[in-house]
Amino acid sequence: MMTAPQSSRRFFLQAAAMAGGGLMLRVSLPRHAEAAQQAGVLNAYIRIAPDNTVTILSKNPEIGQGIKTSLPMVIAEELDVDWSQVHIEQAPLDEVKFGRQFAGGSLSTPMNYEALRKVGAAGRHMMLAAAGQAWNVSPAECRTDRGTVNHAPSGRSLTYGALAERAATVALPDLDTLPLKDPKTFRIIGQPIPGVDNAKIVTGQKLFGIDTTLPGMLCAVYEKCPVFGGKLVSANVDDIKALPGIHDAFIVRGKSTGDMQSLQDGVAIVAKNWWTANKAREKLQVTWDDGPTAQQSSAGFAEQAHKLAHAAPAAWLRQNGDAASALQHAAKRVEAAYSYPFLPHMPLEPQNCTAHFQDGKVVLWAPTQNPAPGRRLVATTLGIEEHDVTVNVTRIGGGFGRRLRNDYMAEAAWIAKQVGVPVKLLWTRQDDMRHDYYRPAGFHFFKAGLDGQGKLTAFSDHFVTFGRNGGLADSAAMDSNEFPAQLVPHLQYGQSVMELGIPTGPLRAPRSNAMGFVFQSFIDELAHEAGQDPVAFRLSLLGEPHVLKGSADPMRAFNTGRMRDVLTKVAEVSSWSNRRSLPARTGKGVAFYFSHMGYFAEVVQTTVSPAGEIKLDKVWVVGDVGRQIVNPSGAVNQVQGAALDGLGAALGQGVTLDRGRVVQGNFDSVKPLRMNQAPPVEVHFLTTDHPPTGLGEPALPPVIPALCNALFAATGKRVRSLPIDTGMLRA
Amino acid sequence: MAFTIRINGAAHSVDVDGEMPLLWVLRDELDLKGSKYGCGAGLCGACTVHVNGAPTRSCLLPISAVGDAQVTTIEGMSAQPVGRRLQEVWQALDVPQCGYCQAGQIMAAANLLTHTPRPTDADIDNAMAGNVCRCATYNRIRQAIKHVAETE
Structure with a gap:
């Protein structure tokens, strides 16, 4: 059961007892004013179990920027636990629970640093209060040390795990006045801590979107018009379907919105393994209506730019003094x-997404930097409600901004709906380089x-x-x-x-x-x-x-x-x-x-x-x-x-x-x-x-x-x- | 066609097209996901495995050409002293950023250290130039290889 929330101008804190006797803490933060357009509220989620393990959910996608390690470090520092007690889990997309979840703009640290210190400090404060209650002493006489509360006068100590159930019932602290650690005493923040997924990375365990495997899963490729915005006229999908190992091949009609972020016309080819699906593209013949972009070229733009340079600019962004005269x-x-x-962005992991459509709902496993717009795009593309779209965020083999767009999610979802079993869509390197933003x-x-x-x-x-x-x-x-x-x-x-x-x-x-x-x-x-x-x-x-x-x-x-x-x-x-x-x-x-x-x-x-x-x-x-x-x-x-x-x-x-x-x-x-x-x-x-x-x-x-x-x-x-x-x- | 190949010391039988590259046999047929697809053209090294000890781009090697060679993937590297040591140092020195290329990097580094236990910078350049790290963790990779060489 959740306690009544403690809210302030800046924070919103709740605590609850976990089944089996632990403590869950969540804190919401209001909008970071200066980042209002891209940012939103943030929510940390901590669980302290009776065995003294501390689980911190990492809410933002990990693209190699190290956020899955660094933000939990901030919480662990102020909570005053030992880093070896901490276990990190990647949070699924749930912005009601976790707040805005994205990786972009180098914003994770400025938006979250002070806030997450408060989260950790709140947990530490509650452990002190719980220990005070348990021993019938003033919390001011107690000290925390790496996941333990000690009472020096009586020589007693209890682990956070042992105190967690009681801590879930104590009064919540006022976050605005909660004291934070003196940075001089930091033991985790400021220390070089290796990435939390390093062991899995170096031993080749499944971690990335491309590694997703589901029972009965098929693999897909998606051929689009080489000219951006081109329309499909016809394709020999019946010939493709007849090839050995091909499960299905079909034409997809795009949802043109003019912004090139939605589903584009193309041909999906589905097979038991990806190589077979991709190999079939050699036999694929598509007639495209290239559309107006086929008139554009880099050489043409350079020529046009130099012509424009001879005339006055179409608009002034800024004019101070009299530059013409001063020149x-x-x-x-x-x-x-x-x-x-x-x-191009060319992350080393090409765009991919795994989707399973069943009973009007779709579940996706997506290496996306920006899952919430991806969910909206999938819902719009399939004509279903957003709450019928579940997004699991995988580790991401490079973002660089490419995965702020979610075109591959729409494609995977559409193909999965058509096929009816789990499907992993994977682009080739060429697809990735030729269909970028x-x-x-x-x-x-x-x-x-x-x-x-x-x-x-x-x-x-x-x-x-x-x-x-x-x-x-x-x-x-x-x-x-x-x-x-x-x-x-x-x-x-x-x-x-x-x-x-x-x-x-x-x-x-x-x-x-x-x-x-x-x-x-x-x-x-x-x-x-x-x-x-x-x-x-x-x-x-x-x-x-x-x-x-x-x-x-x-x-x-x-x-x-x-x-x-x-x-x-x-x-x-x-x-x-x-x-x-x-x-x-x-x-x-x-x-x-x-x-x-x-x-x-x-x-x-x-x-x-x-x-x-x-x-x-x-x-x-x-x-x-x-x-x-x-x-x-x-x-x-x-x-x-x-x-x-x-x-x-x-x-x-x-x-x-x-x-x-x-x-x-x-x-x-x-x-x-x-x-x-x-x-x-x-x-x-x-x-x-x-x-x-x-x-x-x-x-x-x-x-x-x-x-x-x-x-x-x-x-x-x-x-x-x-x-x-x-x-x-x-x- | 049916093929039996030896991966990390164990025999595996698959029934696939003989042209199918080893990478896709590993990933889609045997569910060994450590070897990565990056370019499909031998340009990035993310799919690197050892075939009879030699670093090989598995995205270009048809399964029909594997025969009874011993294939080692990143999943089998902890069974080799140099592989295990590289994996430990890679973690401790915090080499990865996104981590996608690192299996291939370790496969290339293991081959380098097997043949050149005390590599110079030029040796490292030559041995590792075929493995792209899009996050450009090259300073750390070089540091990790040298650390393993110096602490052998």
């Missing part, structure tokens, strides 16, 4: 055109003016981006506060839009992964044109420590002081001032970027062979994500991975559109970074008196311009287009 009167004027390609390509046409002392006085960007159905394409926007806005007296950002038929979406550090490259590269050009050290030029632009306007939330407003500090530190740890002594064709480059509430400055050192081959020597990263790194092991791993991910993208990634189709299909043409390319990444964190923020994304954006700026230092050649064309770097 005219500048002592030195610099112009440069930058561009970057569409990028790509990071939008973009074009920037910069102009800047320097005065006689090399000071930046005028700055202009004409951003040519993509639109869809009258608005901007997903993740194709630019922030009007983009650095160096507010730091240059005459500044303007304009925007023009090209209509796009292919779907786009967030990729790790969305928007920032592109803006970091263009702005921090062009700033570097300006430093060189001004004859100044690129670090000193940036420090001078940042000016005195202050907070720029742009967001009502102080955490989301750019603090120039925090950026100055990480920049200064990265110059120090990378021996920036000694860079002139590097050998010929070896260079260091620097860049910084503020995203996801994190401040990162990075230096890359590279050596370029006379043939233009790039060797990455080393990366130095300095980050400021506030006062506490929850799990230093996971944190360093995330930062190293983010930096290397960005380098991989710059060196070898991008898809090209031809007649509305994505040309590339596998890792031979879009190249993930490999061991023999990966440099050591040295990571430093500055501890500052700000709330802890997330680490999945903000280390990525600065590494790309740091590399390009290093290539300039090494070769004198300026990279203004990605992926990097090594041909231009030849001696």
